[in-house]
Amino acid sequence: MNGQLVTVYVPRDAAALSVGADAVAAAIRAEAKARNLPLRIVRNGSRGMLWLEPLVEVQTQTGRVAYGPVTPEAVPGLFAAGFLEGGAHPLGHGLTEAIPYLAKQERLTFARCGIVDPLSVEDYRRHGGFRGLERALAMRPAEIVAAVTESGLRGRGGAGFPTGIKWKTVLDAAGPEKFVCCNADEGDSGTFADRMIMEGDPFCLIEGMTIAAVAVGAAQGYIYIRSEYPHAIATMRAAIKLAYAEAWLGDGIHGTAHRFHLEVRVGAGAYICGEETSMLESLEGKRGVVRAKPPVPALEGLFGKPTVVNNVLSLTSVPIILDKGAGYYRDFGVGRSRGTLAFQLAGNIRRGGIVEKAFGVTLRELLYDFGGGTLSGRPIRAVQAGGPLGAYLPPSLFNLPKDYEAFAAQEAMVGHGGIVVFDDSVDMARQARFAMEFCAIESCGKCTPCRIGAVRGVEVIDRIIAGREVEANLTLLQDLCEVMTDGSLCAMGGMTPIPVRSALKHFPEDFTRTPAPLAAE
Amino acid sequence: MNARTPWSAERAKAIIAGHRHLRGALLPILHALQEEFGCIDEPAIPLLAQEMNLSRADVHGVVSFYHEFRRTRPGRHTIRVCRAEACQSLRAEDLIDHIRRHLGVDLGGTTADDAFTLEPVFCLGNCALGPAIMVDDTLHGRVDAARFDAIAAATLAQERAR
Numbered sequence: 001m002n003g004q005l006v007t008v009y010v011p012r013d014a015a016a017l018s019v020g021a022d023a024v025a026a027a028i029r030a031e032a033k034a035r036n037l038p039l040r041i042v043r044n045g046s047r048g049m050l051w052l053e054p055l056v057e058v059q060t061q062t063g064r065v066a067y068g069p070v071t072p073e074a075v076p077g078l079f080a081a082g083f084l085e086g087g088a089h090p091l092g093h094g095l096t097e098a099i100p101y102l103a104k105q106e107r108l109t110f111a112r113c114g115i116v117d118p119l120s121v122e123d124y125r126r127h128g129g130f131r132g133l134e135r136a137l138a139m140r141p142a143e144i145v146a147a148v149t150e151s152g153l154r155g156r157g158g159a160g161f162p163t164g165i166k167w168k169t170v171l172d173a174a175g176p177e178k179f180v181c182c183n184a185d186e187g188d189s190g191t192f193a194d195r196m197i198m199e200g201d202p203f204c205l206i207e208g209m210t211i212a213a214v215a216v217g218a219a220q221g222y223i224y225i226r227s228e229y230p231h232a233i234a235t236m237r238a239a240i241k242l243a244y245a246e247a248w249l250g251d252g253i254h255g256t257a258h259r260f261h262l263e264v265r266v267g268a269g270a271y272i273c274g275e276e277t278s279m280l281e282s283l284e285g286k287r288g289v290v291r292a293k294p295p296v297p298a299l300e301g302l303f304g305k306p307t308v309v310n311n312v313l314s315l316t317s318v319p320i321i322l323d324k325g326a327g328y329y330r331d332f333g334v335g336r337s338r339g340t341l342a343f344q345l346a347g348n349i350r351r352g353g354i355v356e357k358a359f360g361v362t363l364r365e366l367l368y369d370f371g372g373g374t375l376s377g378r379p380i381r382a383v384q385a386g387g388p389l390g391a392y393l394p395p396s397l398f399n400l401p402k403d404y405e406a407f408a409a410q411e412a413m414v415g416h417g418g419i420v421v422f423d424d425s426v427d428m429a430r431q432a433r434f435a436m437e438f439c440a441i442e443s444c445g446k447c448t449p450c451r452i453g454a455v456r457g458v459e460v461i462d463r464i465i466a467g468r469e470v471e472a473n474l475t476l477l478q479d480l481c482e483v484m485t486d487g488s489l490c491a492m493g494g495m496t497p498i499p500v501r502s503a504l505k506h507f508p509e510d511f512t513r514t515p516a517p518l519a520a521e
Numbered sequence: 522m523n524a525r526t527p528w529s530a531e532r533a534k535a536i537i538a539g540h541r542h543l544r545g546a547l548l549p550i551l552h553a554l555q556e557e558f559g560c561i562d563e564p565a566i567p568l569l570a571q572e573m574n575l576s577r578a579d580v581h582g583v584v585s586f587y588h589e590f591r592r593t594r595p596g597r598h599t600i601r602v603c604r605a606e607a608c609q610s611l612r613a614e615d616l617i618d619h620i621r622r623h624l625g626v627d628l629g630g631t632t633a634d635d636a637f638t639l640e641p642v643f644c645l646g647n648c649a650l651g652p653a654i655m656v657d658d659t660l661h662g663r664v665d666a667a668r669f670d671a672i673a674a675a676t677l678a679q680e681r682a683r
Contacts, residue, residue: 018647018662050649189605192646227552227589228601228645230658265545266552268587271643285547286579287586303544345649347610352649375611384606388643420648422610434609438643444586 006039006084009057009064011114013046013199014231015192020071021054027072028056031079039084045200047114048354049101057096060086066096101370106332107356108340109317110193113200119238121246124203130248132322136211137256144215145171148318150326152338157183157274157311158386158415159491160337160404163318166308169298170216173306178218180209180260180308181283181301182315184225184232185267185274188387190346190418193354194312197342198225198232201316202239203248206262208315210253211322212308213260221260222302224279226267236264271388271442275490276309278444289444290490311416313342334360337403337414345371347384347420357402359414364398366419378423382507384431386415388438389495391502392431411498428507432500433461439496450493453484457500464511474504474511522657522680523638525559525594532557533565537572547573547583551590560591595638596631598676600624601655604641607648616652617641619666623673636677 010016010025025041032039047055052068056078065086067078074091081089093099107113116123124130136144149164170178182205186194198205209221225233240262243249251259265283267273273282277291280302301307317339321329330338337359343366345352350372357366367373367380374380382392391412393400400406407414422431436457443450460477464470481497488494504511526532533554540550547569554565561584570577584590602617617628624632624639631638647653650662654669656676664672 014660015647015650015662018650018653018660053650186646187644189603189644190607190648191644192648195646228642228655231660265548267589268548268552269589269642270587282548283545285545285583287582289586347607347648347651349649388606418607418648420607420610426610431606431609434606438605442643 006037007042007059008039008084009042009044009059010054011046012043012118012231013053013114013196014229015050015196016046016053016055017231019053019069023072024054024056024070024075027075031075035079037079037084042117044116045114045118046196047096047102048110048196049099049351050353051351052093056083058083058086062086062095064096066093066099067091068093101351101353101355104370105356106340106358108320108329108332109204109313110197110201110342110354110356111320112204113197116201118200118202118235119242121203121242121248124201128323129203129319130207130254132319133207133211133214133248134254135322136214137254137258141171141215141217144211144322147326148215148321151321151329152326152333152336153314153317153321153329154337154404155311156313156317156341156416158188158413160414163310163314166298166310167212167215169296170218170306170308173299175217175306177303178216178306178308179302180212180216180218180221180310181280182209182221182223182312183274183276183279183309184223184229184312185279186229186312186416187226187271187274188389188416188418190384190420191344191387191416192346193342193344193417195229195232196354197312197316198229199235202236203243204316204319205236205312206239206243206249208318209262210249210260211318212310212315214253214258216306216308218308219259219261221262222283223262223264224267224273224283225264226273227269233264233266240264270444271438272444272492275492277490279309280307287444289446290492292489313416332358334358334401334403335405337405341402341414341417343402343417343419345419345421348374348376348423349421350375359403360401362399362401363393363419366402367398367421371421374421374423376423376425378425380421381424381426382422382428382431384420384422384499385418386413387418388435389413389491389498390415390418391498392428392506393502394506397506411502413498428503428510429461429465429513432503432511433458433465435496435499436461439492443492447487447489447493449484449487450489450496453480453488453493454496456480457484457496461500467514470512477504523559523595523597523599524557525597526557528558528562528564530564530568533568534572537569541572547575547580551584555590559594563592596635597680598636598657599638599640600673601640601642601645602628603643603645603647603651603653605644607644608651608653611651613652616664616666616669620669623666623670637673
């Protein structure tokens with residue numbers, strides 16, 4: 001140890017905390033004290049190998065060595081096995097970077113997540129942080145926008161709209177007042193990448209937003225975070241305070257004439273506020289009711305001013321594009337889907353977590369090579385890709401490469417990169433019903449196809465499940481789906497039919513089952 | 522632990538005054554009021570309307586739009602249980618049935634001893650370690666019936682220790 005303090009990493013990520021990371025950190029501290037071994041504990045973000053959480057890492061001469069999942073009860077044994085020198089232990093995984101799940105990834109956006117102390121500007125700088133912004137500060141706004149356009153970056157929130165084109169619209173719009181808003185209302189089930197990077201590398205989001213502000217000429221930004229994410233809210237607020245203290249935010253950023261002020265705003269449990277215009281209404285202090293487009297937010301956004309609205313992962317991809325160049329980023333990916341996406345393996349999966357890969361990786365690779373199949377050990381029957389508005393896909397489509405166009409061709413979407421796995425015990429008629437139920441609960445109520453259609457959808461599927469006039473009701477359901485798709489104002493009502501129709505298409509047997517006769521009392 | 526301070530117009534006015542400088546201040550104010558009082562009390566609606574130069578209907582519309590804003594005081598602790606797809610794939614519905622039986626309360630209800638309010642939530646962002654629940658601000662993953670019982674008991678034990 002050469003008299004140097006050993007550094008032990010115990011994540012502070014909410015997922016790690018949910019399985020006892022705080023208790024593990026306390027146990028390590030107590031055991032070290034009892035053994036009179038001085039050590040330094042850093043509460044890092046998560047590496048994204050969530051089945052190994054709490055994943056404890058020890059800094060050794062050869063690199064960081066991983067142990068997990070660690071329980072407080074296992075801590076004395078780890079000390080006895082000499083884990084502070086990287087000693088062998090049944091929970092040991094060797095060098096973290098060599099774990100195949102991590103080694104096979106292409107981490108651009110999540111390059112620092114889980115490695116740095118999330119609330120240390122110094123650590124962030126040491127790992128290449130703020131280099132993108134430094135470059136941007138020396139560029140003309142149009143050059144920054146051109147770099148983002150050339151990188152091929154498309155909106156990571158789900159819609160996949162080219163980020164550079166959006167920025168150009170705001171840049172060209174008349175000022176003087178413009179805004180940059182980050183959509184961190186990550187409400188899709190099966191997605192947690194926004195949360196993880198806000199908790200694990202918050203300065204990256206601050207840097208990305210500041211670059212956007214410099215590029216389009218905005219002086220004020222908001223991060224709209226859902227209230228279900230108290231840890232992300234606390235971490236972002238703390239990071240913003242630190243960034244102000246070191247002149248990375250505020251008046252005169254890093255000694256230049258640029259000014260950018262940033263504030264966290266908290267949602268209040270409305271899924272629809274993940275839709276950009278609804279989010280803007282909410283930021284203005286109103287009901288989160290969707291606006292008709294046009295005008296697009298880039299021209300008339302927050303308080304009617306030109307506004308960049310981007311997802312967390314779009315904005316956190318910007319620093320590396322500015323730092324390493326548009327070409328570096330564009331060289332990852334396939335077709336018109338450039339760069340990487342942080343796929344999120346969720347639900348009934350053995351090795352769930354974040355897999356950042358270039359576009360073009362197949363579902364099969366993600367589900368089996370990375371994910372290791374289901375947690376229950378039963379065969380995978382369906383995956384829902386892209387959140388509650390995404391398609392249910394059967395194993396026959398698992399060779400589909402993950403890119404925007406290939407998925408669109410199958411009436412599916414990459415969305416925010418979430419993949420929820422179901423084993424063969426799933427009832428797809430129930431899942432279709434839930435899609436409609438969710439829409440009925442979360443609809444903002446502005447347009448009729450969504451507000452009323454979702455309620456009728458639940459009723460129709462209930463009749464199908466009960467075995468009443470199945471054929472006629474299936475026709476009615478298809479008709480209803482068409483009305484919602486074509487007639488809804490936004491993606492909520494317009495895409496709720498996607499999970500329903502895909503369930504009908506790929507799993508028709510679940511809709512024509514004779515219901516079990518009522519048990520005799 | 523939820524705050525459940527009785528309504529005070531004076532205190533509410535001070536909270537409003539502390540946030541009024543924000544643009545689009547209504548949501549931050551509503552969050553602050555709920556954090557202080559545990560819910561948005563009825564007298565808050567006309568007060569907000571007056572202070573913010575809005576109609577009562579506007580304020581009521583905002584309060585009722587968002588699932589998070591409550592109109593009645595919750596129990597001492599809020600249990601949010603996820604019922605979205607990722608947790609469904611790990612039988613969250615069975616867990617919810619267990620919780621309802623264990624607490625003797627339905628979703629949205631508060632236990633007779635005022636200890637817990639049970640609320641459904643769509644996604645806590647812990648989708649690789651489901652089923653997930655959140656007790657006050659503490660997130661729990663891989664929750665099954667036995668783990669839930671232990672978490673509920675520990676929450677009450679902590680409260681008694683205070």
